[in-house]
Amino acid sequence: MAAVGPRTGPGAGAEALALAAELQGEATCSICLELFRDPVSVECGHSFCRACIARCWQRPGAGAAAAPRAPLCPLPCPQCREPARPSQLRPNRQLAAVAALLRRFSLPAVAREERESPEAVAIGCAQHGEPLKLYCQDDGRAICVVCDRAREHRAHAVLPLEEAVQEAKELLESRLKVLKKDLEDYEMFRSTEEKESKELLKQMAAERENVGAEFQALRAFLVEQEGRLLGRLEELSREVTQKQNENLAQLGGEITQLSKLSSQIKETACKPDLDFLQEFKNTLSRTVLVGLPQGPCPAGAAMCLPPSQAQFLLR
Structure with a gap:
């Protein structure tokens, strides 16, 4: 039976670096593009920072100092658009622990390279500063998850940006x-x-x-x-x-x-x-x-x- 332990050899360092980068990507919030801070999971299984999901689901007109009162009606998941109930948010302690470990031992160069790569760079919303991951078919422009909950886009047909691009290409x-x-x-x-x-x-x-x-x-x-x-x-x-x-x-x-x-x-x-x-x-x-x-x-x-x-x- 082979012994279990760290691999040694010429390619061990590169493999460990790639594994660390992949693990850091899995522990990154898709809204703020940073390592999770107080991550919570919605009913569809996706996880986000508690502050990020609360900001996405915040009703228009509510001030920053307003109490983060969870709405009763289902709201779309910022990543897959499946309906989720804000009252059913569950803390993800294991993901929080992994994010904390990565924050302590992650390689700054790897994290910086991931953030600065063309695939990771997202154009931010001029109004909310969030990544433009959605596309409003009625207005014909890209919007963020916060814009999607605004009153002006609430009755509009909104698609994920990748899906809208694919439909336009087709x-x-x-x-x-x-x-x-x-x-x-x-x-x-x-x-x-x-x-x-x-x-x-x-x-x-x-x-x-x-x-x-x-x-x-x-x-x-x-x-x-x-x-x-x-x-x-x-x-x-x-x-x-x-x-x-x-x-x-x-x-x-x-x-x-x-x-x-x-x-x-x-x-x-x-x-x-x-x-x-x-x-x-x-x-x-x-x-x-x-x-x-x-x-x-x-x-x-x-x-x-x-x-x-x-x-x-x-x-």
């Missing part, structure tokens, strides 16, 4: 999830819009190229038709001019012949009777042989052209 996390989902939806919508816009612009560019090619082909066709029609018109103009010149030349010859015949008739008519009768038959026969001229028809020069050409000009 609420922010839920809102963050919703915002992330909305952000993903908007990103997807923007990607779809960009894709559809690019596809539409691509289709418009292809349609623009098709329209340009069609109009280019149409312009080439019109230029070809214009050249062909102008060439045909030029050819018809030459043919009309040639036919007109031929008709004019023929008409000139006929006019000359008719002028000569007219002059002969006039000369015959002026001769004496015997000569007139002798030449009358010859002159008359020459007028019958001449007949009508072979010139253009009354419809004009277009009627002298081939039917296809005449229809083209008269359209």
